[in-house]
Amino acid sequence: MRFVTVGDNCMDVYQASKKAYPGGNPVNVAVYLKELGAETAYIGWVGTDPYGDVMIHALQEKGVDVSHLTKKEGKTAVTYVELVDNDRKFGDYEEGVMADFSLTNEELHFIGNHQLVHAGIWGHVEEYFPTFREMGLTTSFDFSDQLDHSLVQTLPSLVDYSFFSYTKDDDYIRQFLKDVKSRGTNIAVATLGENGSLAYDGEQFYQFGVQEANVVDTMGAGDSFISGFIYARLQGQPIQKCLECGTNTAAKTISYFGAW
Numbered sequence: 001m002r003f004v005t006v007g008d009n010c011m012d013v014y015q016a017s018k019k020a021y022p023g024g025n026p027v028n029v030a031v032y033l034k035e036l037g038a039e040t041a042y043i044g045w046v047g048t049d050p051y052g053d054v055m056i057h058a059l060q061e062k063g064v065d066v067s068h069l070t071k072k073e074g075k076t077a078v079t080y081v082e083l084v085d086n087d088r089k090f091g092d093y094e095e096g097v098m099a100d101f102s103l104t105n106e107e108l109h110f111i112g113n114h115q116l117v118h119a120g121i122w123g124h125v126e127e128y129f130p131t132f133r134e135m136g137l138t139t140s141f142d143f144s145d146q147l148d149h150s151l152v153q154t155l156p157s158l159v160d161y162s163f164f165s166y167t168k169d170d171d172y173i174r175q176f177l178k179d180v181k182s183r184g185t186n187i188a189v190a191t192l193g194e195n196g197s198l199a200y201d202g203e204q205f206y207q208f209g210v211q212e213a214n215v216v217d218t219m220g221a222g223d224s225f226i227s228g229f230i231y232a233r234l235q236g237q238p239i240q241k242c243l244e245c246g247t248n249t250a251a252k253t254i255s256y257f258g259a260w
Contacts, residue, residue: 003030025226228248
């Protein structure tokens with residue numbers, strides 16, 4: 001299977017230790033999918049600063065195709081992170097060169113050679129989803145915890161797998177996933193932190209709990225869940241099995257510092 005992820009990347013800088021780790025939803029998803037056994041490529045922009053080189057070399061070491069990862073004059077995006085009881089809390093975000101991100105025709109052609117394209121809400125990729133649909137690609141999108149974002153109203157019709165982050169299984173999130181499904185997505189999924197995950201396919205809800213794990217740092221947990229889910233789904237697995245695969249992948253991620 002060949003997956004391509006597109007959009008935002010950043011260096012996650014931990015305030016206490018001053019250590020920096022490569023991250024960003026599309027970057028993380030590419031790495032986790034590679035670890036699961038897929039061929040993956042990442043398309044995005046990094047700066048000409050040292051962090052840009054760190055990002056490129058880290059992805060190369062993980063076996064992700066970075067042939068379309070471009071250096072632009074300026075700074076690589078940075079997110080400042082604090083750990084509170086081993087749960088990551090995001091602080092300031094400096095978008096750097098990614099603020100002006102766009103795709104070339106050659107990059108769009110490259111994307112078309114893959115089975116699935118994944119992006120996230122901070123990646124400036126949403127305008128290309130009509131093109132992805134015309135190409136016949138399977139599409140995946142992480143809306144994160146931005147449940148009130150305007151893209152929630154407009155983008156699901158172009159997304160096969162829509163992912164959200166919430167806190168618990170309640171009436172609100174169930175109705176929310178129903179609404180997203182009604183806008184055209186194939187499956188709407190919500191990760192619920194310590195309360196597991198929930199998916200809706202228009203017929204019924206599917207639930208899965210959490211796996212016991214030694215929680216060191218929750219950075220990347222949602223991204224690794226997405227990777228496990230879509231990897232299983234493109235293998236033809238039923239939704240319940242996809243939730244399980246996503247959960248197992250996330251359990252590994254939270255056992256170490258940084259997303260990967």
